[in-house]
Amino acid sequence: MIPSNHQPDFVGWLRTVAPYIHAFRNKTFVIAFPGELVAEGQLESLVHDLALLQAMGMRLVITYGSRPQIQEQLRLRNIQEHYSQSLRITDRAALECAKEAAGELRLDIEAAFSAGLPNTPMGNSRIRLMSGNFVTARPVGIVDGVDFELTGVVRKVEADSIRQALDSGFIVLVPPLGFSPTGEAFNLSLEDVAASLAIALDASKLIFLVTDEAVPNDNGKPLVEISELQAEQLIQRDAIGEEASITLQHALKACRGGVERAHLVPFRKDGALLLELFTHDGVGVMIVEETLEALRPATVDDVAAIVSLLEPLEADGTLVPRGRAQIERDIEFFTVIEHDGVIFGCAALYSFEGSDMGELGCLMVRSDTREMGDGERLLKSIEGQARQAGLKRLFVLTTRTTHWFLKRGFQPTAIDELPLTRQLAYDQARRSQILVKKLFA
Numbered sequence: 001m002i003p004s005n006h007q008p009d010f011v012g013w014l015r016t017v018a019p020y021i022h023a024f025r026n027k028t029f030v031i032a033f034p035g036e037l038v039a040e041g042q043l044e045s046l047v048h049d050l051a052l053l054q055a056m057g058m059r060l061v062i063t064y065g066s067r068p069q070i071q072e073q074l075r076l077r078n079i080q081e082h083y084s085q086s087l088r089i090t091d092r093a094a095l096e097c098a099k100e101a102a103g104e105l106r107l108d109i110e111a112a113f114s115a116g117l118p119n120t121p122m123g124n125s126r127i128r129l130m131s132g133n134f135v136t137a138r139p140v141g142i143v144d145g146v147d148f149e150l151t152g153v154v155r156k157v158e159a160d161s162i163r164q165a166l167d168s169g170f171i172v173l174v175p176p177l178g179f180s181p182t183g184e185a186f187n188l189s190l191e192d193v194a195a196s197l198a199i200a201l202d203a204s205k206l207i208f209l210v211t212d213e214a215v216p217n218d219n220g221k222p223l224v225e226i227s228e229l230q231a232e233q234l235i236q237r238d239a240i241g242e243e244a245s246i247t248l249q250h251a252l253k254a255c256r257g258g259v260e261r262a263h264l265v266p267f268r269k270d271g272a273l274l275l276e277l278f279t280h281d282g283v284g285v286m287i288v289e290e291t292l293e294a295l296r297p298a299t300v301d302d303v304a305a306i307v308s309l310l311e312p313l314e315a316d317g318t319l320v321p322r323g324r325a326q327i328e329r330d331i332e333f334f335t336v337i338e339h340d341g342v343i344f345g346c347a348a349l350y351s352f353e354g355s356d357m358g359e360l361g362c363l364m365v366r367s368d369t370r371e372m373g374d375g376e377r378l379l380k381s382i383e384g385q386a387r388q389a390g391l392k393r394l395f396v397l398t399t400r401t402t403h404w405f406l407k408r409g410f411q412p413t414a415i416d417e418l419p420l421t422r423q424l425a426y427d428q429a430r431r432s433q434i435l436v437k438k439l440f441a
Contacts, residue, residue, distance in 0.1 A: 017278040020277060020278045021056050021057075021278075024053075024056070024057070024058050024204075024277070025056065025057035025058065026057055026058075026059065027058060027059065027203075027204040027205070028058075028059045028060075028061065028166065028201050028202070028203045028204055029053070029058055029059065029060055029061070029203060029204060029205045029206075029207060030061045030062075030063070030194055030197045030198040030201065030203045030205070030206045030207070031050065031060060031061070031062045031063075031207045031209065031273070032062070032063045032064070032065070032190055032191070032193070032194035032206070032207070032208050032209065033046060033062070033064055033065070033208075033209040033267060034064070034065040034067065034190060034209070034210065034211070034267075035064065035065045035066040035067050035068045035069050035070075035101070035105065036065075036067070036068055036211055037209060037267050038064070038069070038105060038108065039068045039069070040268070042267060042268075043108060043109065043112055044112055044115075045270065045271075046209070046267070046273065047109070047112040047113055047115075049271065049273045049274050050062065050113075050171070050273075051113070051127055052274070053273075053277075054127060054171055059166040060166075060171045060172070061162060061166070061171075061172045061174065061197055061201065061203070062109075062171065062172070062173055062174070063173070063174040063175070063176065063190060063193050063194050063197060064105055064109065064173075064175070064176065064190065065176055065189075065190035066098065066101040066102050066105055066176055067088075069101035069102075069104065069105060070088075070094070070097050070098050070101045072101075073097035073098075073100055073101055074093075074094065074097050077093065077097065079093050079094065079097070081094065084143075084144075084146045084148070085143065085144075085146075086242060086246055087140070087148065087151060087189065088151055088187065088189075089146070089147075089148050089149060089151060090148065090149055090150040090151040090186075090187040091149050091150065092149075092150065094150070094187070095150045095185065095186075095187055098176075098177070098187040099177065099185065102175045102176055102177055103175075105175075106131060106173065106175055109129075109173060110129055110131075110173070113127045113129050113171070114127075127171060128168075128169060128170045128171070129170065129171050129172075129173050130165045130170040130171070130172050130173065131172070131173040131174065131175065132161070133158075133179050134157060134158045134161060134162055134172070134174055135154055135156075135157055135158075135174060135177070135178040135179070135188070135193060135196070135197075136154075136155045136156040136157075136158075136178060136179060136180065136181065137152035137153060137154055137155055137177075137178025137179060137180060137186040137188060138152060138153060138155045138180065138186070139151070139152050139153075139186060140152060140153055150184075150185070150186055150187055151186065151187050151188075152178050152186025152187065152188050153188070153192055154178060154188060154192050154193060154196035155178070156200075157196050157197055157200035157201070159200040159201055162197075162200075162201060163201070174193060174197060176188045176189070176190050176193055178193075191208070191246055191247055191249075191250035192250065194206060194208065194250065194254075195250040195251070195253050195254040195257070198254045198257070198259045198262075199253075199254055199257035199258060199259060202258055202259070203254075203259050203260075204259075204260050204261065205259070205260065205261050205262070205263065206251060206254045206259050206261075206262040206263070207262075207263045207265060207273065207276070208247050208250075208251060208262070208263065208264050208265065209265050209266075209267040209272065209273065210243070210244075210247055210264055210265065210266060210267065211243065211266070211267070211268070212266045212268060213241055213243050213244065214241070214243040214244045214246075214247050214264065214266075215244060215264050215265075215266050215284060215285060216231075216234055216239075216240040216244040216245075216248050216264065216285055217240070218234065218239060218388070219239060221387060221388055222387060223285045223384075224281055224282065224285065224286065224380070224383070224384060224387070225285070225286045225287075225288065225380055225384070226285060226286075226287055226288075227287075227288055228252060228255055228256060228287065228288070231248055231251070231252045231255075231287050232252060234248065235248060235249060235252070244264075247264055248264065248287070251263075251264060251287050252287060255287050255288065260288075261286055261287070261288060262286070262287040263276055263282070263284050263285065263286050263287075264284050264285045264287075265282070265283060265284035266283065266284060269283055272284070281383075281409065294337055294338050295335065295336075295337050295377060295378070295381055296335070296336060296338070297332075297334070297335060297336075298331050298332075298334035298335060298336045298346065299331065300328060300331055302331070302334070302336055302343055302346075303324060303327055303328045303331060304324075305336075305342075305343040306327055306331075306334060306336065306343070306346050306362075307324050307327060309343070309344070309345070309346055309364050309366065310322065310327075310346075310362060310364055313364060317399070318399065318400045318401075319362065319364070320427070320430070322362075330348065330350075333348040333349055333350055333361075334346055334347070334348045334362070335347050335348070335349070335378060335381050335382065335385070337365070337374050337377065337378060344365065344366035344374070345364060345365040345366065345374045345375070345377075345378055346362055346363075346364055346378070347360060347361070347362055347363040347364070347378040347379070347381070347382050348360070348361040348362045348382075349361075349382045349385050349386060349389075351389060351391065352419035352421055352422060354419075355419040356390075356391055356392040356393060357391065357392070357393045357394070357395055357418065357419055357436070358386045358389065358391040358393070358394050358395070359394075359395055359396065359397075359422065360379070360382050360394055360395070360396040361396070363375065363378055363379065363382075363396070365378070375404075376408075379408060382394070383437075383439060386439055387439050391439060392438065392439055393436050393437065393438055393439060394436070394437050394439055395413070395417075395418060395434060395435065395436040395437075396410065396434075396435050396436075397426075397432035397433070397434055397435075398432060398433055398435065399430060399431070399432050399433065402433045402435065405435045405437075406435070408437075409437045410435035410436060410437045411435060411436060411437070412433065412434065412435055413434050413435065413436040414434070415434060417434070417436065418434065
């Protein structure tokens with residue numbers, strides 16, 4: 001039972017997540033989690049969240065890693081493990097350990113999905129799990145003089161069989177093992193299996209649940225959403241750790257293979273999977289399939305286009321008139337979206353000395369493209385710039401678009417919350433609504 005004093009919050013939350021539920025229904029998600037998640041005792045919580053996703057109509061394919069479990073099997077047998085290029089070298093003895101670890105994990109996962117005690121998240125659940133030899137593999141072979149023996153890479157995914165299982169209401173479980181047409185088994189990396197599954201199934205999302213160390217950031221600053229180009233740049237300039245680089249490379253591979261979105265989500269945060277899917281900013285990093293190269297800093301050459309964009313809204317009173325001279329003076333604060341050389345959206349970020357608040361201004365998208373999500377892209381870009389600048393809050397003054405900003409996490413605030421210089425410049429005659437959003441939890 002929900003206490004009566006929390007009921008309005010619950011109703012509001014449920015209404016907030018409803019659009020996500022509608023959008024995700026009948027979509028295929030590939031969800032990958034490492035053996036560390038199981039070793040740290042978080043399997044039960046994850047299974048509860050996965051069961052909830054399936055109940056909401058999402059088609060789930062899950063795969064898992066087994067590195068710590070293999071290490072334990074090797075330790076018990078007093079066998080030394082060997083790596084090269086961040087990949088395990090799997091001899092016959094190591095393969096037996098990998099098979100045993102994968103088998104035990106599969107049984108643990110199946111048991112967790114079979115629980116159905118009343119008054120638990122699994123109560124009244126009827127979840128069917130299917131696993132099988134869905135992955136055909138080949139050996140990595142000899143790379144730079146190193147023989148990886150029975151370490152393999154994915155050659156083919158039996159996508160039609162997996163889709164049939166999903167159509168029948170199953171959650172599909174794929175172990176980190178592959179098999180050759182001759183019946184030989186290979187030890188596979190979790191990242192390779194997950195990316196290959198997502199591409200073969202044309203999944204809507206690939207979600208890696210990872211350790212905190214595997215969540216990429218840019219020079220210590222948190223990332224929320226990055227383009228394929230930005231992800232590639234992070235990898236190329238060695239700006240992130242080895243674990244994050246490996247996972248990001250496979251997330252990037254999936255996006256370039258047609259997966260709409262890839263996510264890297266820290267699993268140690270309770271409910272991280274749900275928070276990533278059903279909150280606006282999520283708790284991890286999202287990589288988008290399409291490059292955001294059309295989203296760029298403005299230059300002086302863009303002033304005329306920005307003026308033409310803003311003039312209609314200035315004329316009807318939605319925006320404060322600025323004039324060409326002011327926009328040219330402030331051009332360094334602007335971001336624009338262009339397609340085929342035509343600018344059709346802009347936004348500006350203003351900062352204030354001695355304040356942790358930034359102001360979002362001039363957010364505008366041409367009327368014929370407003371349903372394409374570019375206003376959202378501009379907002380995300382400005383939020384990212386604000387975070388990079390070390391700002392903690394973002395505010396906006398608006399007279400016509402309050403509801404749009406409220407849906408995206410902004411909240412009403414009072415004028416005395418603004419930086420002093422902005423308070424003094426506030427136009428009382430316009431009576432603009434002041435909205436603020438926290439950029440860090």
